Amino acid sequence: MRKQAKKPFDQSMIPNDLCPIATDFSVLITGDWRAERPVVLREKCVKCATCWGYCPTQCIVEKEKWFEANLEICKGCGVCARECPHNAIIMIEEQED
Amino acid sequence: MPKTIVCDGNEAAAWGVALSRPDMVAVYPITPQSSLAEYISQFVADGIIKADLMDVEGEHSVLSVLQGACLAGARTFTASCGQGLAFMFEPYFRTPQLRLPIVMSIVTRDGITPQCVWGGQQDAMTVKEVGWIHMYCENAQEILDTIVMAYKIAEHRDVMLPVNVNHDGNYLSYGVERVELPDQEDVDAFLGEKNTNWHVALDPERPMGVDPLTGGAGGPGVSMFVRYRKGACQAMQNALGVITEVHEEWGKKFGRFHPPLIEEYRMEGAEYALITIGGMSGAAKDAIDIAREAGEKVGAIRIKTFRPFPVESLRKGLSKVKAVGVVDRAVNFGWNSGPVFQEILSTLYFLEKRIPALSFIGGLAGSDITVDHFARAIDQTKEVLLKGDLVRETIWLNEND
Numbered sequence: 001m002r003k004q005a006k007k008p009f010d011q012s013m014i015p016n017d018l019c020p021i022a023t024d025f026s027v028l029i030t031g032d033w034r035a036e037r038p039v040v041l042r043e044k045c046v047k048c049a050t051c052w053g054y055c056p057t058q059c060i061v062e063k064e065k066w067f068e069a070n071l072e073i074c075k076g077c078g079v080c081a082r083e084c085p086h087n088a089i090i091m092i093e094e095q096e097d
Numbered sequence: 098m099p100k101t102i103v104c105d106g107n108e109a110a111a112w113g114v115a116l117s118r119p120d121m122v123a124v125y126p127i128t129p130q131s132s133l134a135e136y137i138s139q140f141v142a143d144g145i146i147k148a149d150l151m152d153v154e155g156e157h158s159v160l161s162v163l164q165g166a167c168l169a170g171a172r173t174f175t176a177s178c179g180q181g182l183a184f185m186f187e188p189y190f191r192t193p194q195l196r197l198p199i200v201m202s203i204v205t206r207d208g209i210t211p212q213c214v215w216g217g218q219q220d221a222m223t224v225k226e227v228g229w230i231h232m233y234c235e236n237a238q239e240i241l242d243t244i245v246m247a248y249k250i251a252e253h254r255d256v257m258l259p260v261n262v263n264h265d266g267n268y269l270s271y272g273v274e275r276v277e278l279p280d281q282e283d284v285d286a287f288l289g290e291k292n293t294n295w296h297v298a299l300d301p302e303r304p305m306g307v308d309p310l311t312g313g314a315g316g317p318g319v320s321m322f323v324r325y326r327k328g329a330c331q332a333m334q335n336a337l338g339v340i341t342e343v344h345e346e347w348g349k350k351f352g353r354f355h356p357p358l359i360e361e362y363r364m365e366g367a368e369y370a371l372i373t374i375g376g377m378s379g380a381a382k383d384a385i386d387i388a389r390e391a392g393e394k395v396g397a398i399r400i401k402t403f404r405p406f407p408v409e410s411l412r413k414g415l416s417k418v419k420a421v422g423v424v425d426r427a428v429n430f431g432w433n434s435g436p437v438f439q440e441i442l443s444t445l446y447f448l449e450k451r452i453p454a455l456s457f458i459g460g461l462a463g464s465d466i467t468v469d470h471f472a473r474a475i476d477q478t479k480e481v482l483l484k485g486d487l488v489r490e491t492i493w494l495n496e497n498d
Binding site: 008009011014015016017018019020021022023028 | 195197257295296297303304305306307308309310321324325327328329331
């Protein structure tokens with residue numbers, strides 16, 4: 001994830017029990033929630049960017065000849081696999097490490 | 098010189114709004130609030146209120162646009178009641194926890210079904226538990242003055258909570274009275290500079306995420322969630338002191354000392370008391386006067402601030418008496434009694450000795466609680482005082498009207 005150069009608002013200047021606000025990027029690794037991961041079949045991918053457009057978490061990353069999911073963020077929802085017009089994305093079950 | 102006018106409660110509320118100089122008002126009309134929305138629209142059209150008026154498609158949007166406006170630094174106002182308030186509930190629930198100092202009139206109306214469009218306090222009583230400050234007015238002057246005071250209370254840095262200024266539909270909304278309009282310069286000086294978004298903002302100069310996902314069963318969210326909840330509860334407790342100070346300051350500046358939390362009426366030497374809330378209190382006071390003239394040792398306590406609940410003030414007031422009758426204009430369905438009655442039962446826990454308490458429910462769906470009804474309530478409260486019955490069935494005042 002991109003580093004944040006400087007906090008846009010100094011939260012320490014106000015009481016910390018008012019309205020919840022965020023001035024840091026979240027450290028939440030939503031990829032931890034995933035039960036299935038998307039795998040891009042590179043020979044089928046035509047880089048049409050349909051997956052990039054549909055991904056609810058906007059975690060699709062552009063490579064030179066294909067797209068793939070950033071697995072730190074991807075929750076494994078499967079929308080990309082469902083929407084891919086070339087059936088170039090399959091969902092496979094995550095295994096225990 | 099302050100000007101004196103003759104107007105109903107809804108117009109008095111609109112004048113209170115005008116004097117508070119809001120930046121944005123959003124309204125959707127609903128009986129018996131409609132004429133309040135109309136007065137405000139007219140004031141905006143006439144240039145008396147220099148605010149953006151948002152005529153949106155429903156109450157959910159009303160409060161949502163005001164949240165955005167408040168986050169952008171605006172002073173805001175709306176009014177609703179009944180089914181409109183029900184439709185507003187989703188953003189309503191959220192507003193106090195966003196800690197946005199929005200002021201809103203609830204022109205109280207009974208709940209449907211049975212289908213009705215008349216006064217009652219069922220709507221406001223149904224939404225009492227989500228963190229808004231609730232103040233109930235007794236007359237048109239108090240409505241005007243309380244709306245201005247509500248901004249000072251809501252925007253106080255130790256509070257930062259939205260405030261409902263409630264007045265009874267029909268009786269107060271359309272009842273016409275003499276009302277004094279304070280001078281604009283005096284109100285400006287009283288309210289001072291506003292700052293509604295020093296703590297959370299939609300502001301390109303201070304970019305931030307507003308209300309990010311917080312909570313869960315593990316990680317830092319667990320204690321953060323508790324911290325925000327405790328913060329809101331503490332702010333409610335702070336409000337008790339702030340409401341008292343602001344009413345005191347108002348009294349000194351404008352000569353009208355409204356009771357901030359509760360009003361004790363002829364409680365000196367009282368052996369038993371009635372508890373009232375809102376517009377009914379005038380008739381109750383008349384009944385108390387008549388009973389006092391007949392030698393009865395009875396007084397009344399009117400609740401002005403219902404949320405946060407002024408438990409310490411009420412404990413002090415009730416510690417003087419040996420029996421209490423509570424008159425509600427709403428129903429607590431779960432307890433087969435009135436909602437204010439339940440609050441008084443909780444308060445009685447703080448007394449040294451248990452005393453008899455009676456629940457009266459009247460004034461539903463526009464029906465009148467007359468001086469005669471209050472006289473009967475006084476008689477029945479005296480009866481439990483003499484017999485010492487701790488528990489009796491709820492008495493429905495208009496049952497045989």
